[in-house]
Amino acid sequence: MAESAAILIWLADRFPDAALAPAPTDQRRPAFLRWMAYVSSAIYGLAWVRGDPMRIISDELQAEVVLNRIADRRAVLALDGCAKSSLIDICSAMS
Numbered sequence: 001m002a003e004s005a006a007i008l009i010w011l012a013d014r015f016p017d018a019a020l021a022p023a024p025t026d027q028r029r030p031a032f033l034r035w036m037a038y039v040s041s042a043i044y045g046l047a048w049v050r051g052d053p054m055r056i057i058s059d060e061l062q063a064e065v066v067l068n069r070i071a072d073r074r075a076v077l078a079l080d081g082c083a084k085s086s087l088i089d090i091c092s093a094m095s
Helices: 004-014 027-051 060-075 087-094
Strands: none
Touching: 004 027, 027 060
């Protein structure tokens, strides 16, 4: 297994006592899976830009704009009603 979201979901299911994710029977599970897929496809892929925005722009004056937009995109991951860290927090922190 090599995909980060798949590994994290597998770990959560393998160790349910850690409460890293909603259980497969939990009504919040579909939303959790949607966010895990979103993180790995839409946000995690931006990690390489955050270190050097000049990889995608040619105007140094726009670097701060790019970094702010990446931060805004990552901020979307705030989940209502989650009081403790979940795998989504871990996955987004990795990016």
